[in-house]
Amino acid sequence: MKKYDLAVVGGGPAGLAVALAARNEGLHVAVAEAGRPPLDKACGEGLMAHSLAALRKLGVHLSVDDGAPFKGIRFMGANHTVGAEFLGGAALAVRRTTLHARLVERAESAGVEIHWGSPVCGLEGSQVICRSMRLAARWIVGADGLHSKVRRLAGLNHFVWNRQRVGLRQHFAVRPWSDSVDVHWGAGCQCYVTPIGSEEVSIAFLCRKEQACFRDLLRTFPEVADRIGGAKPTSSVRGGVTALRKVRRIYKENVVLVGDAAGSVDAITGQGIGLAFQQALALAEALTTGKLSRYERQFAAIMRRPMLMGTGLTLLGECGRAREVLLRFLAGKPANFERLLALHVGGPRYAALD
Ligand SMILES: Cc1cc2nc3c(=O)[nH]c(=O)nc-3n(C[C@H](O)[C@H](O)[C@H](O)COP(=O)(O)OP(=O)(O)OC[C@H]3O[C@@H](n4cnc5c(N)ncnc54)[C@H](O)[C@@H]3O)c2cc1C
Numbered sequence: 001m002k003k004y005d006l007a008v009v010g011g012g013p014a015g016l017a018v019a020l021a022a023r024n025e026g027l028h029v030a031v032a033e034a035g036r037p038p039l040d041k042a043c044g045e046g047l048m049a050h051s052l053a054a055l056r057k058l059g060v061h062l063s064v065d066d067g068a069p070f071k072g073i074r075f076m077g078a079n080h081t082v083g084a085e086f087l088g089g090a091a092l093a094v095r096r097t098t099l100h101a102r103l104v105e106r107a108e109s110a111g112v113e114i115h116w117g118s119p120v121c122g123l124e125g126s127q128v129i130c131r132s133m134r135l136a137a138r139w140i141v142g143a144d145g146l147h148s149k150v151r152r153l154a155g156l157n158h159f160v161w162n163r164q165r166v167g168l169r170q171h172f173a174v175r176p177w178s179d180s181v182d183v184h185w186g187a188g189c190q191c192y193v194t195p196i197g198s199e200e201v202s203i204a205f206l207c208r209k210e211q212a213c214f215r216d217l218l219r220t221f222p223e224v225a226d227r228i229g230g231a232k233p234t235s236s237v238r239g240g241v242t243a244l245r246k247v248r249r250i251y252k253e254n255v256v257l258v259g260d261a262a263g264s265v266d267a268i269t270g271q272g273i274g275l276a277f278q279q280a281l282a283l284a285e286a287l288t289t290g291k292l293s294r295y296e297r298q299f300a301a302i303m304r305r306p307m308l309m310g311t312g313l314t315l316l317g318e319c320g321r322a323r324e325v326l327l328r329f330l331a332g333k334p335a336n337f338e339r340l341l342a343l344h345v346g347g348p349r350y351a352a353l354d
Contacts, residue, residue: 004030004113006287007128007137009120009150012039014259014276015143016103019112020058021284029112030135032128034119034144037104038097042169042240044204044270045096046070046181046194048345049089051274057281060106067094068195072180073341076223078320080327083180084338086345093181093194093202095171099273120144123153126254139287140255143276146241148261156257160246163314166212167242167267169204171235172228176201181270184221185316185323190268191221200234206267206317212239242267244310250299251292258283263303265310268317269344278302309344 006022008015011033019029033039045067047055052062069090074083107114115133122129127136142150151157176195184191189207196202203224205217214237218225247263250256257263259276279299286295316323330337 001134001136004028004135004137006030006139006141007032007135008141008143009128010142010144010259010261011035011104011114011116012041012143012145012259013099013103013273014261014280015141016100016107016112017058017277017280018141018143018258018283020060020103020107020110021280022287023107023110023112024059025284025288027284027287030137031107031112031114032118032120032130032135033114033116036116037100039100040238041096042167042204042238043096043273044169044181044192044194044267045093045099045196045202046091046270047094047099048091048270048274049086050346051277052092054274054277054281058106058277059110060102062092062094062099062102064092066098066102067092068176068197070179070181070195074178074180074182075327075330075337076182076184077324077327078185079324080331082327082330082334082337084334084341085180087338087342088345093196095196120149123150123255138254141283142255142257142261143259144261146243146260146264148257150255151247151257151261154252154255156247156249156252156255158248160248162243162245163266164241164243164245165206165266166209166239167204167206168212168214168217168237168239169202170214170233170237171196171200171202172231173199173234174201174228174231175199177227183268184224186220187320188318189217189220190317191217191224192268193224203228204267206242244307244314246307250296256283256292256295262299265303265306266314268313269306269310271306271310275302275306305343305346
């Protein structure tokens with residue numbers, strides 16, 4: 001049996017990123033992915049400047065031809081709207097299938113061995129067991145998403161906290177009406193609109209499980225529904241779980257977790273993919289020295305602020321009164337929203353709001 005330095009379970013953004021980062025460090029890497037490309041997923045598909053920077057470090061250079069740039073974020077409440085542009089450069093909205101294709105291209109040309117259609121069903125010491133093959137490796141990386149099997153098999157399925165919601169998204173052939181991502185705050189749910197191409201937008205809803213019907217949700221946001229009108233859908237509705245979740249431990253012996261498998265922030269933050277890229281870079285570096293405790297520390301540092309922002313944003317989603325008070329305050333002093341946005345995307349830290 002061929003032996004690798006690293007066997008990665010899951011070929012989504014986190015798995016491919018860690019495979020690439022490890023390959024860039026000279027390690028021999030195999031990936032086992034249950035699905036087959038092109039892999040799609042319910043996602044808002046926004047990559048902010050720091051996510052694009054991490055991607056470039058992995059050797060993947062996205063251009064405006066891969067998606068649509070957007071300049072900032074607007075929050076639209078019942079009575080107030082506030083918006084700001086990113087200080088650290090434009091962000092890019094990229095279809096998941098495009099992002100995946102770029103990651104696969106780069107990983108394959110770097111020499112990563114990818115086994116498509118290979119769901120992992122077990123772990124045995126240094127071996128990853130798929131239905132029709134086994135991969136032997138010094139390190140096993142669980143990059144198999146929110147419902148990670150590796151996490152369960154390795155005995156790491158213990159959470160410090162775990163708040164789940166549902167996300168739904170669909171694309172429509174409509175010219176974008178904003179050069180920002182618009183977040184509309186409704187009763188217990190949010191609708192966010194991302195310009196994804198010159199003639200296409202993505203509509204995503206984040207809500208409680210019992211609210212999860214795309215058509216019903218769209219009706220509760222008449223401003224968005226009017227813009228969509230009778231436009232042709234360019235994709236089918238896709239749903240998924242999003243979680244604000246902290247996993248107690250992210251490694252045990254030779255098994256280590258990355259991406260959503262290792263913990264996640266609610267999708268309202270628009271941060272999941274970028275965090276996975278940052279974690280992947282930290283993990284690859286730690287693997288070269290064998291010091292996983294270092295990765296655990298860096299992981300905690302990467303997640304600290306997004307967790308805090310994710311908690312704040314989900315609370316804001318639940319408390320309409322507090323939200324309106326905050327939106328009124330920010331609409332009166334928009335520079336404060338710019339500061340909060342800069343903080344959110346990892347820009348300069350501001351000591352205080354005006
Ligand atoms: C509605 C919604 C909107 C979002 N919007 C944004 C956004 O705008 N920006 C952003 O950055 N993030 C966003 N996110 C979060 C983002 O989608 C995730 O953080 C990201 O997909 C995590 O990547 P991952 O590789 O860890 O997991 P995944 O993307 O889930 O990939 C895991 C992979 O593992 C594979 N797998 C699973 N089990 C096995 C197995 N047993 N064997 C082999 N393979 C397996 C799966 O097939 C999958 O390909 C959003 C999420 C949701 C739900």
